[in-house]
Amino acid sequence: MEYRKLGWTDLNLTTIGLGTWAIGGGDWSFSWGPQDDKESLATISLAIEKGINWVDTAPAYGLGHSEEIVGKALKHLQRKPIIATKCGITWNKERKTSRQLSGKNIRQEVEASLKRLGVDVIDLYQIHWPDPDSELESAWQQISNTVKEGKVRYAGVCNCSIGQLKRIQPIHPVASLQPPYSMIERGAEDIGLLDYCREHNIGVVVYSPMQKGLLTGKFTRQRIEQLPEDDHRRKDPNFQEPRLSANLDLVENLQELARKRRITASQIAIAWVLRRPEVTAAIVGARRPSQVEETFLAGDLNLSDEDIKAINQIIAGHRKALNRV
Template sequence: MSDIVIGGDLNVNRLGYGAMRLSGDPGIFTPPKDRAAAVAVLRRAVELGVTFIDTADAYALGDNESLIAEALHPYADGLVIATKGGNTRPSPHEWVAFGQPAYIRQQVELSLRRLRTDTVDLYQLHRLDPNLPIADQIATVADLQAQGKIRHIGLSEVTVDQLKEAQAVAPIASVQNLYNLVNRQSEAVLDYTAEQGIAFIPWFPIAAGEHAGPDGPVGKIAAEIGATPAQTALAWLLRRSPNILPIPGTSSIAHLEENYGALDVELTDAQVEALNDLAA
Protein backbone atom coordinates (compact mmCIF):
# COMPACT_ATOMS: atom_id res chain seq x y z
CA MET A 1 0.00 0.00 0.00
CA SER A 2 1.13 3.53 -0.71
CA ASP A 3 0.87 6.07 2.09
CA ILE A 4 -0.56 9.50 2.75
CA VAL A 5 0.50 11.85 5.53
CA ILE A 6 -2.16 13.71 7.53
CA GLY A 7 -1.20 16.86 9.37
CA GLY A 8 2.49 16.34 8.71
CA ASP A 9 2.93 13.40 11.09
CA LEU A 10 0.17 10.81 10.71
CA ASN A 11 1.36 8.36 8.08
CA VAL A 12 -1.50 6.08 6.99
CA ASN A 13 -2.25 3.72 4.13
CA ARG A 14 -4.00 5.26 1.12
CA LEU A 15 -7.20 3.24 1.53
CA GLY A 16 -9.00 3.67 4.86
CA TYR A 17 -12.22 2.29 6.24
CA GLY A 18 -15.42 4.18 7.06
CA ALA A 19 -17.24 2.54 9.98
CA MET A 20 -20.58 4.27 9.42
CA ARG A 21 -22.16 1.22 7.78
CA LEU A 22 -21.66 -0.85 10.92
CA SER A 23 -25.13 0.07 12.11
CA GLY A 24 -28.38 -1.78 12.60
CA ASP A 25 -30.50 0.39 10.31
CA PRO A 26 -30.29 2.50 7.14
CA GLY A 27 -30.53 5.68 9.21
CA ILE A 28 -27.24 4.90 11.01
CA PHE A 29 -29.13 5.35 14.28
CA THR A 30 -28.93 2.01 16.11
CA PRO A 31 -26.16 -0.45 17.06
CA PRO A 32 -25.45 -3.36 14.70
CA LYS A 33 -27.87 -6.27 14.90
CA ASP A 34 -24.95 -8.72 14.75
CA ARG A 35 -22.26 -7.19 16.93
CA ALA A 36 -19.84 -10.07 16.54
CA ALA A 37 -19.99 -9.73 12.75
CA ALA A 38 -19.32 -5.98 12.99
CA VAL A 39 -16.33 -6.61 15.26
CA ALA A 40 -15.04 -9.18 12.76
CA VAL A 41 -15.23 -6.65 9.90
CA LEU A 42 -13.18 -4.10 11.85
CA ARG A 43 -10.55 -6.66 12.78
CA ARG A 44 -10.35 -7.92 9.20
CA ALA A 45 -9.84 -4.36 7.96
CA VAL A 46 -6.78 -4.03 10.16
CA GLU A 47 -5.54 -7.45 9.03
CA LEU A 48 -5.75 -6.24 5.42
CA GLY A 49 -3.47 -3.33 6.26
CA VAL A 50 -5.94 -0.54 6.99
CA THR A 51 -4.39 2.08 9.28
CA PHE A 52 -7.08 4.78 9.09
CA ILE A 53 -10.60 4.22 10.43
CA ASP A 54 -13.24 6.94 10.34
CA THR A 55 -16.23 7.21 12.68
CA ALA A 56 -18.42 9.89 14.31
CA ASP A 57 -20.25 10.51 17.55
CA ALA A 58 -23.49 10.71 15.55
CA TYR A 59 -23.25 7.16 14.21
CA ALA A 60 -25.61 4.99 16.26
CA LEU A 61 -25.60 7.75 18.90
CA GLY A 62 -22.00 7.05 19.83
CA ASP A 63 -22.14 3.26 19.74
CA ASN A 64 -20.02 3.20 16.57
CA GLU A 65 -17.11 4.64 18.54
CA SER A 66 -17.64 2.13 21.36
CA LEU A 67 -17.74 -0.69 18.80
CA ILE A 68 -14.36 0.32 17.39
CA ALA A 69 -12.81 0.28 20.85
CA GLU A 70 -14.42 -3.07 21.59
CA ALA A 71 -12.93 -4.55 18.42
CA LEU A 72 -9.52 -2.90 18.26
CA HIS A 73 -8.43 -1.52 21.64
CA PRO A 74 -5.61 -1.51 22.61
CA TYR A 75 -4.88 0.03 19.24
CA ALA A 76 -1.97 -1.23 17.17
CA ASP A 77 0.93 1.14 16.63
CA GLY A 78 0.20 3.34 13.64
CA LEU A 79 -3.56 2.78 13.66
CA VAL A 80 -5.34 6.13 13.41
CA ILE A 81 -8.95 6.41 14.59
CA ALA A 82 -10.57 9.61 13.34
CA THR A 83 -13.91 10.77 14.65
CA LYS A 84 -16.31 13.64 14.07
CA GLY A 85 -18.59 15.83 16.19
CA GLY A 86 -21.03 18.67 15.73
CA ASN A 87 -23.93 16.81 14.11
CA THR A 88 -26.84 15.93 16.40
CA ARG A 89 -29.37 13.15 15.85
CA PRO A 90 -32.80 14.14 17.24
CA SER A 91 -34.37 11.22 15.33
CA PRO A 92 -33.38 8.47 12.87
CA HIS A 93 -34.13 10.82 9.99
CA GLU A 94 -32.47 14.00 11.21
CA TRP A 95 -28.90 15.27 11.12
CA VAL A 96 -28.70 18.73 12.65
CA ALA A 97 -25.48 20.73 12.86
CA PHE A 98 -24.80 22.13 16.33
CA GLY A 99 -21.50 23.78 17.15
CA GLN A 100 -21.97 25.51 20.49
CA PRO A 101 -18.62 25.44 22.36
CA ALA A 102 -19.94 23.66 25.46
CA TYR A 103 -21.53 20.98 23.29
CA ILE A 104 -18.40 20.36 21.24
CA ARG A 105 -16.29 20.14 24.40
CA GLN A 106 -18.73 17.63 25.87
CA GLN A 107 -18.75 15.54 22.70
CA VAL A 108 -14.97 15.39 22.58
CA GLU A 109 -14.93 14.11 26.15
CA LEU A 110 -17.53 11.47 25.27
CA SER A 111 -15.59 10.42 22.16
CA LEU A 112 -12.41 10.06 24.20
CA ARG A 113 -14.26 7.91 26.72
CA ARG A 114 -15.92 5.68 24.12
CA LEU A 115 -12.75 5.27 22.07
CA ARG A 116 -10.73 4.61 25.24
CA THR A 117 -8.02 7.09 24.37
CA ASP A 118 -6.54 10.28 25.76
CA THR A 119 -6.18 12.02 22.40
CA VAL A 120 -8.20 11.91 19.19
CA ASP A 121 -5.66 11.83 16.37
CA LEU A 122 -8.01 13.55 13.92
CA TYR A 123 -11.14 15.31 15.16
CA GLN A 124 -13.39 16.59 12.38
CA LEU A 125 -16.27 19.01 12.67
CA HIS A 126 -18.98 16.86 11.10
CA ARG A 127 -20.81 19.95 9.86
CA LEU A 128 -20.30 23.65 10.43
CA ASP A 129 -23.14 25.22 12.41
CA PRO A 130 -24.71 27.88 10.16
CA ASN A 131 -25.84 29.82 13.23
CA LEU A 132 -22.33 30.42 14.57
CA PRO A 133 -19.26 32.16 13.12
CA ILE A 134 -16.83 29.67 11.63
CA ALA A 135 -13.97 31.27 13.56
CA ASP A 136 -15.71 30.57 16.86
CA GLN A 137 -16.24 26.91 16.01
CA ILE A 138 -12.63 26.42 14.97
CA ALA A 139 -11.44 28.25 18.07
CA THR A 140 -13.26 25.69 20.22
CA VAL A 141 -11.51 22.70 18.68
CA ALA A 142 -8.20 24.60 18.56
CA ASP A 143 -8.47 25.09 22.32
CA LEU A 144 -9.07 21.36 22.77
CA GLN A 145 -6.06 20.76 20.55
CA ALA A 146 -3.96 23.00 22.80
CA GLN A 147 -5.11 20.89 25.77
CA GLY A 148 -3.83 17.76 24.05
CA LYS A 149 -7.26 16.20 23.58
CA ILE A 150 -7.11 16.60 19.79
CA ARG A 151 -4.01 16.08 17.68
CA HIS A 152 -5.26 17.41 14.34
CA ILE A 153 -8.37 19.28 13.18
CA GLY A 154 -10.48 18.30 10.19
CA LEU A 155 -13.64 19.59 8.53
CA SER A 156 -16.49 17.96 6.64
CA GLU A 157 -18.66 19.30 3.82
CA VAL A 158 -17.07 22.72 3.44
CA THR A 159 -16.44 25.10 0.57
CA VAL A 160 -13.07 26.56 -0.32
CA ASP A 161 -14.05 29.88 1.27
CA GLN A 162 -15.14 28.18 4.49
CA LEU A 163 -11.90 26.20 4.56
CA LYS A 164 -9.85 29.37 4.11
CA GLU A 165 -11.77 31.04 6.93
CA ALA A 166 -11.04 28.06 9.18
CA GLN A 167 -7.36 28.07 8.22
CA ALA A 168 -7.10 31.67 9.41
CA VAL A 169 -7.80 30.38 12.94
CA ALA A 170 -5.94 27.04 13.07
CA PRO A 171 -4.17 24.55 10.79
CA ILE A 172 -6.61 22.20 9.06
CA ALA A 173 -5.30 18.69 8.40
CA SER A 174 -8.17 17.15 6.44
CA VAL A 175 -11.43 17.78 4.63
CA GLN A 176 -14.11 15.14 4.23
CA ASN A 177 -16.56 15.95 1.43
CA LEU A 178 -18.85 13.95 -0.83
CA TYR A 179 -16.86 13.04 -3.95
CA ASN A 180 -16.85 10.13 -6.38
CA LEU A 181 -16.78 9.28 -10.07
CA VAL A 182 -20.17 10.81 -10.82
CA ASN A 183 -20.46 13.48 -8.13
CA ARG A 184 -17.64 15.98 -8.35
CA GLN A 185 -19.27 19.04 -6.83
CA SER A 186 -16.25 19.30 -4.51
CA GLU A 187 -13.70 19.46 -7.33
CA ALA A 188 -12.56 22.95 -6.35
CA VAL A 189 -12.16 21.88 -2.71
CA LEU A 190 -10.14 18.84 -3.76
CA ASP A 191 -7.82 20.95 -5.89
CA TYR A 192 -7.35 23.51 -3.11
CA THR A 193 -6.59 20.86 -0.49
CA ALA A 194 -4.03 19.29 -2.82
CA GLU A 195 -2.30 22.67 -3.15
CA GLN A 196 -2.35 23.12 0.63
CA GLY A 197 -1.12 19.66 1.57
CA ILE A 198 -4.45 18.85 3.24
CA ALA A 199 -5.79 15.28 3.10
CA PHE A 200 -9.05 14.97 1.15
CA ILE A 201 -11.29 12.17 2.44
CA PRO A 202 -14.11 11.46 -0.02
CA TRP A 203 -17.17 9.94 1.61
CA PHE A 204 -19.50 7.78 -0.51
CA PRO A 205 -16.46 7.04 -2.71
CA ILE A 206 -17.86 4.09 -4.67
CA ALA A 207 -21.18 5.53 -5.92
CA ALA A 208 -21.42 4.87 -9.63
CA GLY A 209 -25.14 4.27 -10.26
CA GLU A 210 -26.13 3.08 -13.70
CA HIS A 211 -22.59 3.70 -14.94
CA ALA A 212 -21.44 0.63 -13.03
CA GLY A 213 -23.76 -1.78 -14.87
CA PRO A 214 -22.24 -4.36 -17.26
CA ASP A 215 -22.95 -2.10 -20.24
CA GLY A 216 -22.00 1.13 -18.48
CA PRO A 217 -18.59 2.79 -18.87
CA VAL A 218 -17.33 1.78 -15.42
CA GLY A 219 -18.50 -1.78 -15.91
CA LYS A 220 -16.83 -2.01 -19.31
CA ILE A 221 -13.49 -0.75 -18.04
CA ALA A 222 -13.74 -3.05 -15.02
CA ALA A 223 -14.23 -6.00 -17.39
CA GLU A 224 -11.21 -4.92 -19.45
CA ILE A 225 -8.89 -5.02 -16.44
CA GLY A 226 -10.43 -7.96 -14.61
CA ALA A 227 -11.69 -5.86 -11.72
CA THR A 228 -15.10 -5.06 -10.23
CA PRO A 229 -16.84 -1.71 -10.77
CA ALA A 230 -16.24 -0.81 -7.10
CA GLN A 231 -12.52 -1.53 -7.41
CA THR A 232 -12.40 0.51 -10.61
CA ALA A 233 -14.11 3.50 -8.98
CA LEU A 234 -11.68 3.37 -6.04
CA ALA A 235 -8.67 2.97 -8.33
CA TRP A 236 -9.78 6.09 -10.21
CA LEU A 237 -9.94 8.04 -6.94
CA LEU A 238 -6.46 6.90 -5.98
CA ARG A 239 -5.18 8.10 -9.35
CA ARG A 240 -7.11 11.39 -9.21
CA SER A 241 -4.86 13.06 -6.64
CA PRO A 242 -2.16 11.89 -4.19
CA ASN A 243 -3.91 13.64 -1.27
CA ILE A 244 -7.09 11.55 -1.63
CA LEU A 245 -7.79 9.05 1.17
CA PRO A 246 -10.93 7.03 0.30
CA ILE A 247 -12.80 5.40 3.19
CA PRO A 248 -15.15 2.83 1.64
CA GLY A 249 -17.48 1.37 4.23
CA THR A 250 -19.27 -1.96 4.38
CA SER A 251 -20.67 -4.41 6.90
CA SER A 252 -19.53 -7.38 4.80
CA ILE A 253 -16.09 -8.97 4.96
CA ALA A 254 -16.45 -10.07 1.33
CA HIS A 255 -17.13 -6.50 0.20
CA LEU A 256 -14.33 -5.24 2.44
CA GLU A 257 -11.85 -7.58 0.79
CA GLU A 258 -13.18 -6.62 -2.65
CA ASN A 259 -12.70 -2.92 -1.89
CA TYR A 260 -9.11 -3.39 -0.79
CA GLY A 261 -8.38 -5.24 -3.99
CA ALA A 262 -8.55 -1.79 -5.60
CA LEU A 263 -4.98 -1.21 -4.45
CA ASP A 264 -3.85 -3.77 -7.03
CA VAL A 265 -5.86 -2.28 -9.90
CA GLU A 266 -3.86 -0.48 -12.59
CA LEU A 267 -5.72 1.90 -14.90
CA THR A 268 -4.25 3.06 -18.18
CA ASP A 269 -4.15 6.76 -18.98
CA ALA A 270 -6.86 6.20 -21.60
CA GLN A 271 -9.08 4.46 -19.06
CA VAL A 272 -8.56 7.29 -16.57
CA GLU A 273 -9.54 9.82 -19.23
CA ALA A 274 -12.68 7.84 -20.06
CA LEU A 275 -13.65 7.78 -16.39
CA ASN A 276 -12.88 11.50 -16.06
CA ASP A 277 -15.58 12.14 -18.66
CA LEU A 278 -18.29 10.64 -16.42
CA ALA A 279 -18.65 13.78 -14.29
CA ALA A 280 -22.26 14.92 -14.24
Protein backbone atom coordinates in the same frame (compact mmCIF):
# COMPACT_ATOMS: atom_id res chain seq x y z
CA MET B 1 -0.77 -0.83 0.75
CA GLU B 2 0.39 2.60 -0.43
CA TYR B 3 0.71 5.35 2.19
CA ARG B 4 0.18 9.07 1.62
CA LYS B 5 0.97 11.86 4.05
CA LEU B 6 -2.07 13.79 5.26
CA GLY B 7 -1.29 17.35 4.13
CA TRP B 8 1.23 19.10 6.41
CA THR B 9 0.71 16.65 9.32
CA ASP B 10 2.92 13.69 10.26
CA LEU B 11 0.06 11.22 9.78
CA ASN B 12 0.83 8.66 7.10
CA LEU B 13 -2.46 7.17 5.97
CA THR B 14 -3.05 4.12 3.83
CA THR B 15 -4.85 5.11 0.65
CA ILE B 16 -7.90 3.31 1.98
CA GLY B 17 -9.43 4.18 5.33
CA LEU B 18 -12.26 2.09 6.77
CA GLY B 19 -15.61 3.92 6.90
CA THR B 20 -17.90 2.88 9.75
CA TRP B 21 -21.15 4.71 9.10
CA ALA B 22 -23.19 1.56 8.31
CA ILE B 23 -21.59 -0.17 11.31
CA GLY B 24 -23.54 2.23 13.55
CA GLY B 25 -26.63 0.09 12.94
CA GLY B 26 -30.32 0.90 12.60
CA ASP B 27 -33.10 2.92 14.19
CA TRP B 28 -32.05 6.51 13.51
CA SER B 29 -32.71 8.94 10.67
CA PHE B 30 -29.57 8.26 8.60
CA SER B 31 -29.12 4.58 9.37
CA TRP B 32 -28.21 1.82 6.91
CA GLY B 33 -30.64 -0.67 8.48
CA PRO B 34 -29.91 -3.33 11.09
CA GLN B 35 -26.29 -4.41 11.55
CA ASP B 36 -24.76 -7.38 13.36
CA ASP B 37 -22.07 -6.15 15.80
CA LYS B 38 -20.10 -9.40 15.47
CA GLU B 39 -19.86 -8.81 11.71
CA SER B 40 -18.79 -5.23 12.37
CA LEU B 41 -15.98 -6.33 14.71
CA ALA B 42 -14.82 -8.98 12.23
CA THR B 43 -14.86 -6.37 9.45
CA ILE B 44 -12.69 -3.94 11.43
CA SER B 45 -10.23 -6.72 12.39
CA LEU B 46 -9.90 -7.88 8.80
CA ALA B 47 -9.40 -4.35 7.50
CA ILE B 48 -6.47 -3.85 9.88
CA GLU B 49 -5.09 -7.32 9.06
CA LYS B 50 -5.15 -6.38 5.35
CA GLY B 51 -3.01 -3.33 6.08
CA ILE B 52 -5.58 -0.51 6.35
CA ASN B 53 -4.12 1.79 9.03
CA TRP B 54 -6.96 4.17 9.80
CA VAL B 55 -10.65 4.20 10.65
CA ASP B 56 -13.18 6.99 10.18
CA THR B 57 -16.15 7.14 12.54
CA ALA B 58 -18.50 9.73 14.06
CA PRO B 59 -20.72 10.03 17.15
CA ALA B 60 -23.71 10.43 14.82
CA TYR B 61 -23.24 6.97 13.25
CA GLY B 62 -25.76 4.93 15.22
CA LEU B 63 -25.88 7.66 17.89
CA GLY B 64 -22.66 6.59 19.59
CA HIS B 65 -22.78 2.95 18.51
CA SER B 66 -20.20 3.11 15.72
CA GLU B 67 -17.66 4.74 18.07
CA GLU B 68 -18.43 2.10 20.73
CA ILE B 69 -17.83 -0.71 18.25
CA VAL B 70 -14.58 0.89 17.06
CA GLY B 71 -13.56 1.23 20.74
CA LYS B 72 -14.38 -2.44 21.34
CA ALA B 73 -12.32 -3.48 18.32
CA LEU B 74 -9.38 -1.32 19.47
CA LYS B 75 -9.12 -3.30 22.72
CA HIS B 76 -8.32 -6.49 20.82
CA LEU B 77 -6.24 -5.15 17.95
CA GLN B 78 -2.49 -5.64 18.20
CA ARG B 79 -1.79 -2.97 15.60
CA LYS B 80 -3.78 0.13 16.63
CA PRO B 81 -5.17 2.12 13.71
CA ILE B 82 -5.20 5.90 13.47
CA ILE B 83 -8.65 7.09 14.57
CA ALA B 84 -10.60 9.90 12.92
CA THR B 85 -13.90 10.98 14.41
CA LYS B 86 -16.16 14.02 14.27
CA CYS B 87 -18.31 16.49 16.19
CA GLY B 88 -21.28 18.73 15.48
CA ILE B 89 -24.24 16.33 15.36
CA THR B 90 -26.08 15.54 18.59
CA TRP B 91 -29.30 13.68 19.39
CA ASN B 92 -32.11 13.73 21.93
CA LYS B 93 -33.97 11.03 23.89
CA GLU B 94 -36.25 10.41 20.89
CA ARG B 95 -33.10 9.63 18.83
CA LYS B 96 -33.65 12.74 16.71
CA THR B 97 -30.40 14.30 15.47
CA SER B 98 -29.57 17.99 15.09
CA ARG B 99 -26.52 19.92 13.92
CA GLN B 100 -24.90 21.98 16.67
CA LEU B 101 -21.55 23.74 16.94
CA SER B 102 -21.62 25.56 20.26
CA GLY B 103 -18.37 25.59 22.24
CA LYS B 104 -20.03 23.93 25.26
CA ASN B 105 -21.35 21.21 23.03
CA ILE B 106 -17.97 20.46 21.46
CA ARG B 107 -16.34 20.19 24.90
CA GLN B 108 -18.92 17.58 25.90
CA GLU B 109 -18.68 15.77 22.57
CA VAL B 110 -14.91 15.36 22.69
CA GLU B 111 -15.08 13.85 26.19
CA ALA B 112 -17.88 11.46 25.13
CA SER B 113 -15.94 10.33 22.05
CA LEU B 114 -12.73 9.71 24.03
CA LYS B 115 -14.77 7.56 26.42
CA ARG B 116 -16.62 5.57 23.75
CA LEU B 117 -13.42 4.97 21.79
CA GLY B 118 -11.44 4.17 24.93
CA VAL B 119 -8.48 6.33 23.88
CA ASP B 120 -6.55 9.19 25.53
CA VAL B 121 -6.25 11.23 22.35
CA ILE B 122 -8.18 11.45 19.06
CA ASP B 123 -5.80 11.47 16.08
CA LEU B 124 -8.03 13.48 13.73
CA TYR B 125 -11.07 15.42 14.97
CA GLN B 126 -13.36 16.80 12.28
CA ILE B 127 -16.36 19.13 12.19
CA HIS B 128 -19.03 16.91 10.63
CA TRP B 129 -21.10 19.68 9.00
CA PRO B 130 -20.36 23.43 9.03
CA ASP B 131 -23.83 24.11 10.37
CA PRO B 132 -24.87 26.55 11.74
CA ASP B 133 -22.42 28.47 9.59
CA SER B 134 -22.40 31.46 11.97
CA GLU B 135 -20.83 29.28 14.70
CA LEU B 136 -18.04 27.84 12.54
CA GLU B 137 -15.25 30.14 13.81
CA SER B 138 -16.10 29.69 17.50
CA ALA B 139 -16.39 25.90 17.05
CA TRP B 140 -13.00 25.84 15.34
CA GLN B 141 -11.51 27.88 18.20
CA GLN B 142 -12.90 25.34 20.66
CA ILE B 143 -11.39 22.47 18.69
CA SER B 144 -8.08 24.35 18.67
CA ASN B 145 -8.31 24.43 22.49
CA THR B 146 -8.79 20.65 22.62
CA VAL B 147 -5.60 20.27 20.52
CA LYS B 148 -3.69 22.50 22.98
CA GLU B 149 -5.04 20.39 25.86
CA GLY B 150 -3.70 17.21 24.20
CA LYS B 151 -7.11 15.59 23.65
CA VAL B 152 -6.89 15.88 19.88
CA ARG B 153 -3.79 15.62 17.65
CA TYR B 154 -5.03 17.21 14.44
CA ALA B 155 -8.17 19.14 13.52
CA GLY B 156 -10.02 18.85 10.23
CA VAL B 157 -13.38 19.57 8.66
CA CYS B 158 -15.93 17.83 6.47
CA ASN B 159 -18.31 19.28 3.88
CA CYS B 160 -16.76 22.77 3.91
CA SER B 161 -16.54 25.22 1.00
CA ILE B 162 -13.37 27.12 0.04
CA GLY B 163 -14.86 30.23 1.66
CA GLN B 164 -15.38 28.38 4.93
CA LEU B 165 -11.81 26.99 4.85
CA LYS B 166 -10.48 30.52 4.34
CA ARG B 167 -12.39 31.74 7.40
CA ILE B 168 -10.99 29.13 9.79
CA GLN B 169 -7.40 28.80 8.55
CA PRO B 170 -6.15 31.93 10.44
CA ILE B 171 -7.61 30.55 13.72
CA HIS B 172 -5.95 27.11 13.64
CA PRO B 173 -4.23 25.17 10.82
CA VAL B 174 -6.60 22.87 8.94
CA ALA B 175 -5.15 19.36 8.70
CA SER B 176 -7.75 17.87 6.41
CA LEU B 177 -10.94 18.25 4.45
CA GLN B 178 -13.44 15.40 4.06
CA PRO B 179 -15.66 16.02 1.01
CA PRO B 180 -17.86 13.61 -0.95
CA TYR B 181 -16.16 12.46 -4.16
CA SER B 182 -17.06 9.76 -6.65
CA MET B 183 -17.72 9.30 -10.37
CA ILE B 184 -21.29 10.41 -9.66
CA GLU B 185 -20.51 13.22 -7.18
CA ARG B 186 -17.68 15.32 -8.63
CA GLY B 187 -18.32 18.57 -6.74
CA ALA B 188 -14.87 18.50 -5.08
CA GLU B 189 -13.31 18.86 -8.55
CA ASP B 190 -15.95 21.12 -10.06
CA ILE B 191 -15.77 23.82 -7.38
CA GLY B 192 -11.96 23.73 -7.06
CA LEU B 193 -11.75 22.15 -3.58
CA LEU B 194 -9.04 19.67 -4.58
CA ASP B 195 -6.94 22.45 -6.15
CA TYR B 196 -7.37 24.65 -3.08
CA CYS B 197 -6.27 21.86 -0.73
CA ARG B 198 -3.20 21.16 -2.88
CA GLU B 199 -2.23 24.85 -2.83
CA HIS B 200 -2.61 24.99 0.98
CA ASN B 201 -1.18 21.53 1.75
CA ILE B 202 -4.44 20.40 3.36
CA GLY B 203 -4.99 16.63 3.35
CA VAL B 204 -8.08 15.33 1.53
CA VAL B 205 -9.90 12.20 2.68
CA VAL B 206 -12.86 11.63 0.38
CA TYR B 207 -16.08 9.93 1.42
CA SER B 208 -18.60 7.67 -0.37
CA PRO B 209 -16.19 6.78 -3.23
CA MET B 210 -18.60 3.98 -4.25
CA GLN B 211 -21.59 6.33 -3.91
CA LYS B 212 -22.93 4.45 -0.86
CA GLY B 213 -22.53 1.08 -2.58
CA LEU B 214 -24.21 2.04 -5.86
CA LEU B 215 -20.95 1.81 -7.84
CA THR B 216 -20.17 -1.71 -6.60
CA GLY B 217 -22.37 -3.14 -9.34
CA LYS B 218 -24.34 -5.08 -6.76
CA PHE B 219 -27.40 -2.84 -6.80
CA THR B 220 -30.52 -3.53 -8.86
CA ARG B 221 -33.92 -1.84 -8.75
CA GLN B 222 -35.21 -4.91 -6.91
CA ARG B 223 -32.52 -4.69 -4.23
CA ILE B 224 -33.30 -1.01 -3.65
CA GLU B 225 -37.00 -1.86 -3.20
CA GLN B 226 -36.04 -4.53 -0.68
CA LEU B 227 -33.76 -2.33 1.44
CA PRO B 228 -34.85 -2.25 5.12
CA GLU B 229 -37.36 0.49 5.97
CA ASP B 230 -34.74 2.37 8.01
CA ASP B 231 -31.99 2.26 5.34
CA HIS B 232 -31.68 5.97 4.46
CA ARG B 233 -30.63 5.10 0.89
CA ARG B 234 -34.33 4.52 0.11
CA LYS B 235 -34.69 8.33 0.28
CA ASP B 236 -31.38 9.19 -1.41
CA PRO B 237 -32.06 10.83 -4.82
CA ASN B 238 -29.23 8.78 -6.39
CA PHE B 239 -31.19 5.61 -5.58
CA GLN B 240 -34.42 7.02 -7.03
CA GLU B 241 -35.68 8.04 -10.45
CA PRO B 242 -34.96 10.09 -12.45
CA ARG B 243 -31.27 9.74 -11.44
CA LEU B 244 -31.36 5.98 -10.83
CA SER B 245 -31.61 4.90 -14.50
CA ALA B 246 -28.60 7.05 -15.46
CA ASN B 247 -26.65 5.77 -12.44
CA LEU B 248 -27.38 2.11 -13.24
CA ASP B 249 -26.31 2.65 -16.87
CA LEU B 250 -23.03 4.13 -15.65
CA VAL B 251 -22.48 1.11 -13.39
CA GLU B 252 -23.18 -1.30 -16.25
CA ASN B 253 -20.54 0.41 -18.39
CA LEU B 254 -18.14 0.37 -15.47
CA GLN B 255 -18.69 -3.34 -14.98
CA GLU B 256 -17.95 -4.00 -18.64
CA LEU B 257 -14.61 -2.19 -18.27
CA ALA B 258 -13.94 -4.04 -15.01
CA ARG B 259 -14.54 -7.41 -16.67
CA LYS B 260 -12.00 -6.57 -19.40
CA ARG B 261 -9.45 -5.57 -16.74
CA ARG B 262 -10.26 -8.64 -14.56
CA ILE B 263 -11.03 -6.42 -11.59
CA THR B 264 -14.33 -5.25 -10.10
CA ALA B 265 -16.41 -2.10 -10.47
CA SER B 266 -15.86 -1.27 -6.76
CA GLN B 267 -12.10 -1.43 -7.22
CA ILE B 268 -12.23 0.85 -10.27
CA ALA B 269 -14.47 3.34 -8.44
CA ILE B 270 -12.00 3.58 -5.55
CA ALA B 271 -8.85 3.65 -7.72
CA TRP B 272 -10.45 6.40 -9.80
CA VAL B 273 -10.76 8.82 -6.84
CA LEU B 274 -7.20 7.94 -5.79
CA ARG B 275 -5.84 8.90 -9.22
CA ARG B 276 -5.88 12.52 -8.02
CA PRO B 277 -2.66 13.25 -6.09
CA GLU B 278 -4.52 15.74 -3.86
CA VAL B 279 -6.57 12.85 -2.49
CA THR B 280 -4.69 11.44 0.50
CA ALA B 281 -7.10 8.55 0.92
CA ALA B 282 -10.54 7.21 0.11
CA ILE B 283 -12.82 6.36 3.04
CA VAL B 284 -14.37 3.08 1.98
CA GLY B 285 -17.38 1.86 3.93
CA ALA B 286 -17.81 -1.82 4.76
CA ARG B 287 -20.15 -3.78 7.00
CA ARG B 288 -18.96 -7.34 6.46
CA PRO B 289 -15.52 -8.94 5.97
CA SER B 290 -16.19 -10.12 2.40
CA GLN B 291 -16.58 -6.46 1.36
CA VAL B 292 -13.13 -5.58 2.72
CA GLU B 293 -11.65 -8.62 0.91
CA GLU B 294 -12.73 -7.01 -2.35
CA THR B 295 -12.17 -3.31 -1.74
CA PHE B 296 -8.80 -3.23 0.06
CA LEU B 297 -7.11 -4.37 -3.18
CA ALA B 298 -8.02 -1.02 -4.76
CA GLY B 299 -5.55 0.75 -2.45
CA ASP B 300 -2.68 -0.33 -4.70
CA LEU B 301 -4.48 -0.32 -8.02
CA ASN B 302 -3.15 2.07 -10.65
CA LEU B 303 -5.44 2.87 -13.54
CA SER B 304 -3.70 3.28 -16.92
CA ASP B 305 -4.17 6.35 -19.11
CA GLU B 306 -6.28 4.16 -21.36
CA ASP B 307 -8.52 3.16 -18.41
CA ILE B 308 -8.93 6.80 -17.36
CA LYS B 309 -9.88 7.74 -20.91
CA ALA B 310 -12.50 4.99 -21.02
CA ILE B 311 -13.87 6.05 -17.60
CA ASN B 312 -14.02 9.70 -18.67
CA GLN B 313 -16.17 8.65 -21.61
CA ILE B 314 -18.47 6.68 -19.32
CA ILE B 315 -18.78 9.68 -16.98
CA ALA B 316 -19.42 12.08 -19.86
CA GLY B 317 -22.27 9.82 -21.05
CA HIS B 318 -23.70 9.80 -17.52
CA ARG B 319 -23.57 13.60 -17.26
CA LYS B 320 -25.31 13.92 -20.62
CA ALA B 321 -28.04 11.52 -19.50
CA LEU B 322 -28.54 13.48 -16.27
CA ASN B 323 -28.80 16.76 -18.16
CA ARG B 324 -31.68 15.27 -20.11
CA VAL B 325 -33.71 14.38 -16.98
